[in-house]
Amino acid sequence: VVQNITEIGRCAKAYCEHTARSVPTLSDAVVTLIEMGLNVDTLPVYAKRSQRMVITAPPVTNPPVTPKALTAGQKRTHPAHIPSHFPDFPDPHTYIKTPTFREPVSDYQVVREKAATQRRDVERALTRFMAKTGETETLFKDDVTTFPLIAAKPSAIPYLSALLPSELELQSLEETDSSEQDDQTDSENVTGHNITDDPSADKENSLLPPSGVVPSSKSSEENMIDNPYLRPVKKPKVRRKK
Template sequence: MEDAEILRRRILHSFVSNVALNHGFVKTEAFALETLAEMFIAFISQLSIQTKLFAELQNRTEPTFHDLASALIEIGIDVLSLYKFYKNLNNEKYQKIAEPAYASIQKRPAILHVIKPRPHQNYVFDHFPPFPDPHTYIQTECPSKSEREYQKTRELIAEQKLNIEKSLVKFRLKNQLIKFSAKQLSIFNEDSKDTAYMLIRNENENSDQVSPLITGLFSN
């Protein structure tokens, strides 16, 4: 038995138990409760069939209250007694079934339309949803010229090489300004911080290991 059927049976048993409790019964057997539930289902089914037949007899597709009243009279139910029962529903004597808890339905955020959607064509039915905004499904290709050309590649390589050389020169001058003064590196022998007129000095770094290596080489 599926979960929906189990839930439906549980609600039906709860309803039948409340009706029996309101009529003075304290407890009931499971077999008797199931029998009362089947009788209630048969009664509702017969009432629905009779109501539908009375509606079709009057050439209607949907039943009305008069069709339901005629079906109750046909089955043998006093319609006036239902009004008395309805007035006594708020009495504490009758047990009420708590309403099931419903999950909160999140409201969808409103869609901001840029322009008015396009209307449907003549062959499209009106009950179909409207078209979305044109910018969501209409694509316009913007072709661009490929940059993988020989001339463009040579220009990029030359520009990259020039930038690397400038960066190395600036890095070397920055390191030499720590050892030498700006006047010693300047072309015009001026004490200026402008590196555009400076030369990189040729430094001969004498390592302490050179002399022992030469001595050991010639001693052999």
């Protein structure tokens, strides 16, 4: 029986390819049976016999479920011009572009925990450096290396550091003193110009700048610096509160 079925399939394929087709049809099978010497008219009577055996369809098995972690995209099916017996397309994760870098963490809790760990590591490293370079004390008299502690330096007047001004406060006081002196000199110059009796001189002095020299346009253009990183620093004037 297996030999007959194999011969029918081979001959049907040969007749199909002879007529420039790729899929065998019923006419190809009929021509094959006639070529093998079988009577085709007896086939309907043989199919309707009472003692025939019916082969049931194979049980339908569920396809294997792939985990969601390995799926990427949707699997492509064959287009209309590709026969169904051709192999399926590969899994989408083999040709889909996936980024390999990790997005920066912007969660508030994670950022705060990271900042706290970095601060703790910095403090620990600084403490160890001070313990190794400076004077230390130990909890155990016999072993000096275990549990080193930074030695405290007692001062005769501990509250003196709180009373003395810091460097920033001294610098701000100097700036305020210099700004007040500039304001006083400006006011004196203005009053000196106003005391003059000649009205024509007042007009001329009003047109001139405070320095008394008329700056030329060429010199101002030469002194102008285009690079913002090379310009002189402009410090804000800090006025002392009365």
